[in-house]
Amino acid sequence: MIDFLIIGQGLAGSLLAWELIQRGCKVLIVDNGRENASQVAAGLINPITGMRFVKSADVDTLLPTAKHCYSQLADFFQQDFYIEKPMLRFFRSDSEFTNAHKRLSNPDYQAYLGDIQQPGKAIDNLATPFGFLEQRQTGYLLTRPLLSCLKAFFIANDSYRQADFDYRDIQLQPSLRWLDIAPKQIIFCEGYQATQNPWFCWLPFQPVKGEILTLEHQTELPDKILNYGNWLIPLNTHQIRIGATFDRENLDTQATEQGKNDLLNALSQVAPGLTQATLINHQANVRPCTQDRQPFIGLHPQHKQLAIFNGFGAKGSLQIPWYSRHFADALLNGAPLPHSSNIQRHYETHFTG
Numbered sequence: 115m116i117d118f119l120i121i122g123q124g125l126a127g128s129l130l131a132w133e134l135i136q137r138g139c140k141v142l143i144v145d146n147g148r149e150n151a152s153q154v155a156a157g158l159i160n161p162i163t164g165m166r167f168v169k170s171a172d173v174d175t176l177l178p179t180a181k182h183c184y185s186q187l188a189d190f191f192q193q194d195f196y197i198e199k200p201m202l203r204f205f206r207s208d209s210e211f212t213n214a215h216k217r218l219s220n221p222d223y224q225a226y227l228g229d230i231q232q233p234g235k236a237i238d239n240l241a242t243p244f245g246f247l248e249q250r251q252t253g254y255l256l257t258r259p260l261l262s263c264l265k266a267f268f269i270a271n272d273s274y275r276q277a278d279f280d281y282r283d284i285q286l287q288p289s290l291r292w293l294d295i296a297p298k299q300i301i302f303c304e305g306y307q308a309t310q311n312p313w314f315c316w317l318p319f320q321p322v323k324g325e326i327l328t329l330e331h332q333t334e335l336p337d338k339i340l341n342y343g344n345w346l347i348p349l350n351t352h353q354i355r356i357g358a359t360f361d362r363e364n365l366d367t368q369a370t371e372q373g374k375n376d377l378l379n380a381l382s383q384v385a386p387g388l389t390q391a392t393l394i395n396h397q398a399n400v401r402p403c404t405q406d407r408q409p410f411i412g413l414h415p416q417h418k419q420l421a422i423f424n425g426f427g428a429k430g431s432l433q434i435p436w437y438s439r440h441f442a443d444a445l446l447n448g449a450p451l452p453h454s455s456n457i458q459r460h461y462e463t464h465f466t467g
Contacts, residue, residue, distance in 0.1 A: 115140060115296070115298075116140050116141070116142050116295055116296070116297040116298070117134070117139040117140045117141065117297065117298050117299070118131075118134055118139060118140075118141045118142075118297060118298065118299050118300075118301055118445070119141075119142050119144065119292055119295060119297035119299070119300045119301070120141060120142070120143045120144070120300075120301050120303055121143075121144050121145075121279055121300065121301070121302045121303060121304050122143075122144075122145060122150070122302070122303040122304040122305060122307075123143050123145035123150070123261065123264075123265060123268070123274070123303075124150040124151060124152035124153075124261070124303060124304075124305050124430075125152040125155075125255075125257060125260075125261065125426075125430050125431065125434050126152075126303040126305075126423050126424060126426060126430065126434050126438075127143060127145070127301075127303030127304075127423070128143075128152075128260075128261055128264045128265075128268075129183070129434050129435060129438045130301065130303060130423050130434075130438045130441060130442070131143050131264075131268065131273065132187075132264060132267075132438075133438040133439060133442045134442055134445075134446075135271065135273065137442060137446060139446070140273075141268075141273050142273055142274070142275060142295060142297070143268055143273060143274050143275070144275050144276075144277050144279050144292075145274070145275075145276060145277075146276065146277065146278050146279065147276045149367075149397075149399070150305055150399070151305050151306065151399040151400055151401055151402065152257050152261060152305075152430065153257060153258050153261060153399075154324075154326065154397045154398070154399040155257055155324075155399070155401070155428075155430065155431075156254055156326060156345065156347060156355060156357055156358065157254045157255030157256065157257040157430075157431040158252075158253075158254050158255075158339070158345060158347070158428075158431065159177070159180065159196075159251075159252060159253050159254065159255065159431050159432045160201060160249065160252050160339075160341070161173040161177060161226045161249075161251055161252070161432075162203075162217070162223065162226050162227065162249055165206075165209075165210055165213065166213050167210075167213050167214050167217045167223075167227075169222065169223060169226065170429065170432065171454075172436075173226075173432070175436060176432050176433055176435075176436045177251060177432065179435050179436040179439065180196075180431065180432050180433075180434075180435045180436065181196065182435075183435035183438075184196035184255065184260075184435070187260065187263075187264075191263045191267075193259065193263070194256075195255055195256045195259060195260040195263075196253055196254075196255050196256075197253050197254055197255075197256065198251070198252070198253035199252065199253050199254070199337070199338055199339050199347075199348075200228070200248055200249065200250055200252060200338050200339070201248070201249040201252040201338060201339040201340070201341050202237075202246050202247070202248055202249075202336065202338050202339070202340050202341065203246060203247045203248075203249050203341045204240075204242050204244070204246045204340065204341065204342040204384060205233075205242075205244035205245050205246060205247070206244060206342070206343060207244060208244060210244065211230070211233070211244055211245050214227075214230055214247045215230060218230065225250065225251065226249060226250050226251050227247065227248075227249060227250065228247070228248030228249065228250055229247070229248055230245065230246075230247050231245050231246050231247070231248075232245050233245040237336060238334055239333050239334055239335065239385060239386075239387045239388075240335075240336075240340070240384055240385055241383065241384050241385070241386070242384075248338075249341075252339055253339075254339070254347055254431070255431040257431070279304075281311065281312050284300065286417055286419070286420075290419045298419070299419050299420070299421055299445070300419065300420050300421070301421045301422070301423055302314060302420070302421070302422045302423070302424065303422075303423050303424060304424070305400070305402045305424065306319065306321040306365065306400040306401070306402040308402065308410075308422065308424050308425075309321060311422075313414050313417065313420050314410070314414070314420075314422050314424075314457075316460075316464050316465050316466065317404070317410050317422070317425070317457060317460055317464065318404060318405040318406070318460065318464060319402060319403070319404055319405070319410075319425065320362070320403045320404055320405045321362075321365050321400045321401065321402060321403060322360050322361065322362055322400065322401045322403045322427070322428075323359070323360075323361040323362075323364055323365055323366065323367075323398060323399070323400050323401075324357060324358035324359055324360065324361070324398065324399065324400075324401055324428075325357065325358060325359045325361075325369055325370065325373035325374070325377065325396065325397065325398040326355055326356065326357030326358050326377075326396075326397055326398075327355070327356050327357065327374060327377050327378070327393060327395065327396050327397075328349070328353060328354070328355050328393075328394050328395035328396075328397075329353070329354050329355075329356065329388070329391040329392060329393055329394065330352055330353055330391060330392045330394050331352060331353075331354060331387075331388055331390070331391035331392070332352065332390075333385065333387040333388055333391075335348055335354070335385075336348075340384070342380070342383070342384045343380060344356060344357060344358065344377060344380045344381070345357060345358070346381070346385075353394070354388075354391075356377050356381055357377065358377075358428075359373045359376055359377065361373070365400050366398075366400075367398050367399050367400065368398060369396040369397060369398045370398070373396075373398065374393070374396055401427050401428055402424055402425050402426065402427060403425070403427035403428070404425040404427065406459075407427065408425070408454045408455050409423075409424065409425040409426050409433065409437060409455045410422050410423075410424045410425035410455070410457050411423050411424075411425075411437060411441055411451055411455045411456060411457065412444075412451060412455075412456045412457040412458060413457075415458075415461050415465050415467075416467065421445070422457060423437070423438075423441055437455065440452070
């Protein structure tokens, strides 16, 4: 007997499945085996964001849970997935410099912010005309190796099936079925494809396409993540990944010349030496963002045997471990979900029945 049928093996579906299996549930993940947004994502974790240097909501809770989860997975699979690296945040104006100064005096921010460097303090091969700030407790998740290890684990556990999922194969009455499987519940973790889901397409998604580049270079760079409006992650001494574009119009997975040029132009402003770098990979995918920037978690208003766990957008690496744990509590023990992520918040305004 399958307790939970999970649709989609991105980061959300994988970590939720892992959590439920750890709690003794019988889970089956169905995935089409094609590249998903989680595999393309940089997996960046950055607690302080935006021009005003605002702390991500609940980061003091989310970050320790995420680190604990990735460290458990590292122990289990005997390889590291979360790479902690400080981030140099380049100011792009005098007002950003001023905003950062204000934050430094706030005790709530001290665990995340290091020293501010005045304008004129140079770093080799990098342009920092307005100065910069070192951010702490930043890093990135190696999503592709993690998802690959989890997939192998699910296969070995008889918890994975590769198939093109068709909504028409679901039967709700007299009891829940999908093809030859009779699960207790189906949980949709299908990323931006949920905008086509007949039971959950009413939710106010706001998908955003993003493109990222992997480059090979010979320039000496600090071994830190750089944030200059876009981000740069040093993968090793001669390879970097840069991203990401934000495109709300063209929701496809095609890598574009425009996306590539935008990223390279922004890079050349801060690191003129990298204009000679060689492009070795160019990827695009669509992030499942939401209008209110909060995840979509919970049960369908009419069909309680259908659930969704989605909408983490660009913050999946930080948020999914904590929410996986809490959604598992809700599914297994009836624990309440936080109002901000529970899809009940949209029942009255968006669900037409």
